[in-house]
Amino acid sequence: MTLDKKKNMDDLDRKIIAATQSGLPLVKEPYQAIAQQLNIEPELLMQHMRAMLKTGQIRRIGAVPNHYKLGYTANAMSVWNVPDDKIYELGQQLGALSFVSHCYERPRFLPEWPYNLFAMLHGKSKDEVAEKVQEVVTLLGEHCAGYELLYSKQILKKTGLRLKEPSPK
Amino acid sequence: MDELDRRIINYLQGDFPIDNSPYQIIAQKLDISEDELLKRLDHLLENRTLTRFGPMYDIQKLGGSFSLCAIRVPANRFEEVTQIINSFPEVAHNYERDHDFNMWYVLATESLAQIDITNQSIEDKTGLKVYNMPKIQEFFVGLHFQA
Structure with missing residues (x-):
């Protein structure tokens, strides 16, 4: 996908994203290395990246573990039916649990899809995930009107999201 | 993967500094040398224990x-x-x-x-x-x- 026409990104931000989306260089002064590549002052690069962190355009800077390699081989999408007027409070609590990686409110489609709270759960076995589900059941208590677990059977497609380099003007 | 690898992985899921010598800062906190940290990170990426190391962008906030x-x-x-x-x-x-x-x-x-x-x-x-x-x-x- 390309985002070259978006207003809320300036050209330099776009270049910074293109230069860092595959990762930070493993050298003692990584920001200097990127700045050199972009032909800008390191301080300017760091200013822009700090600004993107502040606006949330950069979620965080850090390591992304391969959860399968760490032994987390049981990964379920759990879906919960909770009252709309309680969802903010419950969503915050659910998202704070250490075994939840993503937690969102999504729309229901009644009657066939009553679930409005989604959380990805990760464990080292299906038994472990089942225990964690019980923790969530306890946490949601009387507010939970039903839930289901959807284990993935097969990855049918997975492509990285890549921004294009800004095109020269 | 040994104890130090685990500490590095757990520690780097937090916030990595934007600073002239960010690896030095993290290495000090982990009480290891900067060279050791860089070597370990390189190895963890090489053997795919880490899929990525760097900024995580929120594409939605960037307009997508x-x-x-x-x-x-x-x-x-x-x-x-x-x-x-x-x-x-x-x-x-x-x-x-x-x-x-x-x-x-x-x-x-x-x-x-x-x-x-x-x-x-x-x-x-x-x-x-x-x-x-x-x-x-x-x-x-x-x-x-x-x-």
Whole structure:
């Protein structure tokens, strides 16, 4: 996908994203290395990246573990039916649990899809995930009107999201 | 993977500094040398224990749109429908899940309007109903896996 026409990104931000989306260089002064590549002052690069962190355009800077390699081989999408007027409070609590990686409110489609709270759960076995589900059941208590677990059977497609380099003007 | 690798992985799931010598700062906190940290990180990326190290961008905040969509695909049409869905470049991920709603894909497009246009086109080509479930609120996105 390309985002070259978006207003809320300036050209330099776009270049910074293109230069860092595959990762930070493993050298003692990584920001200097990127700045050199972009032909800008390191301080300017760091200013822009700090600004993107502040606006949330950069979620965080850090390591992304391969959860399968760490032994987390049981990964379920759990879906919960909770009252709309309680969802903010419950969503915050659910998202704070250490075994939840993503937690969102999504729309229901009644009657066939009553679930409005989604959380990805990760464990080292299906038994472990089942225990964690019980923790969530306890946490949601009387507010939970039903839930289901959807284990993935097969990855049918997975492509990285890549921004294009800004095109020269 | 030894104890130090685990400490590095757990520590680097937090916030990495934007500073002239960021690895030096982290190395000091872990009580190891900067060279050791760089060597370990290189190795963890090399053997795919880490999939990535660097800034994580929120594409939505950069102006793009995402949506999670589900379809109930009849078993005898599963392969055919998979081919149709996967042929759309807007489909970034597609998973088969163990449920009546058995196909779940993520659309990534440049605008909100394109989400609807793509789903309409998928409905036309498959003759199946698409359940478009974009996020309404985000409570947490992150990884705090204990290595």
